Amino acid sequence: MAVSEPGVLELVRRGHEERVLRLLGEHGALSRKRLETLSGLSRSTLSDIVGALQARGAVVASTPEAGRRGPGRPAEVLTLNPKAGQTVGMDFGHQRVHVAVANAAQEVVGTATRGYARTTSWARRLELACALVDSLRADLGALQGVGVGVTGAGDARKQHAEAVVEHLAERWNVPVLIDNNTRLAALAEMLRGAGSGCSDVVYIRLSHGIGGGIVVGGRLLRGALGTAGEIGHIPVPDGPDARPCSCGGRGCLETYAAIPALLRDGGLPDLPAALAALEGGDPAVRAVFDRAGRALGMALAGVCATLSPERIIVAGEVAPAVLETAEAALHRHLPPALHHGLRLHPASLGDEVGALGALALVAHESPLLSGYPDPSRKDGS
C-alpha cells in the first residue's frame, strides 16, 4: 500500500480545504451543520479545516439577524471573507507589463500598465510590476496567490519563469502560478469576454506572431508536453513547397497570417499602411489578406475536427481584416456535421486580457481543484 508516502495526509487536508472553499463559493452562506452534510466531512475534521481557514482570513463566521427563529442562540453561518482572498495578476509582454488586482468575489478592483524596453532586465520588470501593484493601493491583506503571464512557450518560457516565481513568492509568501500569456487571454475571454457562458473555447491571436489558447471543460489545456495551443504552427501549406517558418518548421499558419508575413507578401511598410490599402480596395493587398484568411480557416478546420469546440475567438490587430474569409474557409473545409455552423467571434477584451487571465489562473486553476500538476512545472520540463 502506498498510503505511507509523506505528504499524502497534507494533500488530503488541502483537498478538504478546497472542498470547503468551493462549497462556500457555490452556496454563499452555510451553517456548520449544512457544511458537514454537503462536504461529508466529520465534525472534528471540519472544525480543524474551518479553524485554519478562519485563521488565514479566508472564511468568516457571522450570525445573521434576519430570519432568526425560535429561542436560543441564532445559528452561526460561515461565508467566504469578502475582504479577503485577493488575487494579483501580471502580464509581462515584450514591451509592457499589465497588472490587475481582484477581490475575493473576483471583481477587478484595479488595473495598471507600464511600458519598458525589450532589453529591460527581468529584475527591473518585476520591480516595475510590483510598484504598479502598490500604486493601486488595494488591500492585499489576505492575498491568495499571484498569477503571471509571460511570452513564449516551452523552454523559452522556462528560462525566466523560475526567477519570476521565486521573486514573487518570496515577496508575498503566496503561491505563484505562471503560464503563457496568450493561454491566459483564452481563459479571460472565456470568463469575461467573447466566450462568456462557454466552457470549450479556442482562442487565437494574430499579431507579430500567432499564439493560441484552448479551454476544454473550463480548464486550460496544456498538453502532456506543455505546448498545447500553438495554433500558429499548424501546417497549412498552399502547395508542395511549404514555406520555412522561423520556428524551424514548414508551412506554419504563421508564415501566412502573422504581420511580418503579410507585410512581406504585400510589399508594405507596416500594418496601418496595409489596412489603409485594404480600405482603399487595393486588390493585391486584398489577395494577400485573403490568402491569410484561407490559411486561418484551414487551420481552424483542423482544430475543430480535433476538438469540437463551442466557440472560436479571434484576437489581434490582423483579426478584423481576415475574419470573414477565414470563416468561409472553415465552413468550406468541414461538413456542417463537424463545423456545427460555428462562427468566428472577435475578441472583446482589451490589452489587459492577459492580466485578467492571470487572475483567473489563480482563481480557477488551483492545482488541487483542477487536477493538473503545478503549471509552473509543466513548463517544457
Added chain:
Amino acid sequence: MAVSEPGVLELVRRGHEERVLRLLGEHGALSRKRLETLSGLSRSTLSDIVGALQARGAVVASTPEAGRRGPGRPAEVLTLNPKAGQTVGMDFGHQRVHVAVANAAQEVVGTATRGYARTTSWARRLELACALVDSLRADLGALQGVGVGVTGAGDARKQHAEAVVEHLAERWNVPVLIDNNTRLAALAEMLRGAGSGCSDVVYIRLSHGIGGGIVVGGRLLRGALGTAGEIGHIPVPDGPDARPCSCGGRGCLETYAAIPALLRDGGLPDLPAALAALEGGDPAVRAVFDRAGRALGMALAGVCATLSPERIIVAGEVAPAVLETAEAALHRHLPPALHHGLRLHPASLGDEVGALGALALVAHESPLLSGYPDPSRKDGS
C-alpha cells in the same frame, strides 16, 4: 441558496460512493479507520456508504489472518469484491459484433465475436450480441454497466444509439454508456495497448475511412459539440485544388490516406494487391502511399501543435505502409520544441480493441468520476 434542489443530496451520496470505491481500487485493502482518514468522511456517513456498497455486492469485508498483531479481534479490512462489479463491452462494427466481459478487477474473463451482414437490423444485432454474452457463461450477478461502441459520429450515431441503450438497459437494468468505437479503441490502447502508462494519447485508424480518438488527462475528449477526434477530416490539401471529400468538406486527410483513395490513386483493385505492389518495389504505388504518409504527418503535426500529446498511436491496415513517411513529415512540419521527438507507435491490440474500450468506458468514465455529462446524451444532441 440552491441547496434545496431535489437530488443534491443523492448526488453527494453518489460522490461519496465513488470516492470510497476509488480509494479501495487504488489501495487494495483498507481498514475502516484508514478509509475514514483517506476519505475524510465521518464514521457515520462512511458506515452508511459502506453498508450500501456491501448490500450491492460491490464491497466485501474480510479479516486477514496474516500479519495479525497483539491480542483481541483482528482488524477487519474492506476490499472491492473481486467476484462482483462485472462490466460488459460490445462493439458493433459494420459487419460484426465483438463482446467482452470483465470482472471487478477489470480483468477480461471472456471475449467473443460474430459476423453479420451490413443490412442486418439493429434488433437482430442486439440479439446476436446478447447471445454472445450469454455464451461466455460469465457471472454477471453484480453487473455494473454495459459499454457499447458503434460506428459513426454525431447524428449518424444518434439514429441507432437510443434504441441500443434502451434495449440493453431494459435487459440488464444497469447503466448503458455508448460512444463511437474508434474513440473507445483509443481508450483501450491507452489502458491496455500501445499507450500503456500514458494519459494523453492521440489515436488514429486508417482503414476504409479514417477515424480517431483523443484521450486528455486519462479521459476521452468528446468536445462541446460531440465530434472531437475526427482526425480523418483535418484538411491537408497538397495544392489550391483541394479534393472534395465524401463528408462534404474539402482536402480532408481521408481523401489521401483511406483505402478507397489509395486504391483509386494507384489504380489498384484492393489493399492486398496494393501492399504486394509496395513489397515488390513499385515506384508509382510507393509514391501514392508516400503522399498519404505525408498527408498523415501534416495532419498529426496540426494535432500535436494543438494538443501536445504524450503518445501518438496509428492503427488500421494502412498504418504499416505509411508510418515511416508520416513520422518524417511530422518532424519536418514542426520544430523539435513542438514535436518533442514524438514517434508514431503502431497500435498493439487486435480487432477486440473496441469491445475492450467499451469495458473501459464503464470502468473509467462513470459520469460522476469523470465530470462529464452522460456520454449517451452528448451524441450530437
